[in-house]
Amino acid sequence: MLKPLNPLLHSELRLAIVSILVGVEEADFVYIRKETGATAGNLSVQIDKLQKAGYIDVDKGFRGKMPRTTCRLTEVGRKAFSDYVETLREYIEPR
Amino acid sequence: MLKPLNPLLHSELRLAIVSILVGVEEADFVYIRKETGATAGNLSVQIDKLQKAGYIDVDKGFRGKMPRTTCRLTEVGRKAFSDYVETLREYIEPR
DNA sequence: ATAAACAAGTTTACAAAATAAACCAAATAT
DNA sequence: ATATTTGGTTTATTTTGTAAACTTGTTTAT
Helix, strand or coil: CCCCCCCCCCCHHHHHHHHHHHCCCCEEHHHHHHHHCCCHHHHHHHHHHHHHCCCEEEEEEEECCEEEEEEEECHHHHHHHHHHHHHHHHHHCCC | CCCCCCCCCCCHHHHHHHHHHHCCCCEEHHHHHHHHCCCHHHHHHHHHHHHHCCCEEEEEEEECCEEEEEEEECHHHHHHHHHHHHHHHHHHCCC
């Protein structure tokens, strides 16, 4: 029987967010938005979910006078991602 | 910018179904149900969607007197799966 | 100085998807 | 004979995803 896929990560946008953060100490809202092509609303919602799950830390500060939201992956998030990828391989790799 | 993931395949159960069919000439409803642990209702619905998309062929026959639904992957489905996997790698492989 | 346009998000309302519960028809077991 | 199981389908509910509308503040133009 196939293992279940972590539903929090098995979502296109959330997976994209985490995927970006895995390779990059930190990234801000605007950057992630550009990389993913997501709408701001959708991105805001999904970042929230990842934060509530403890997968990412979100820091709201300012760059000059403009608000700036910075995200970074937590250890919990990193582990969840690598578990997810491992499980996913069972689905996509030839058996 | 990340490529979008085929939404028809980016679904745990549908991905599981196709994943099973990739390696196995054909498989019946009962077998897929056991392999995936899905409820019959959910499986029925998802098989329908894959069929309507032309990703699988569904044959309803009888084994003895009992109904038997057999599925097999079409070439279209096989191609869609391999494209999906390729795209997915951009999300899960280190960049 | 005021208004218009822009930036960075958040909230809310709607659409789509997933899922389970209820159902159906036929077969088998009691 | 009737109760249970098998092999599903249909329908209704819940969950999820997404975009549109809104908020707060900033820059730019007039």
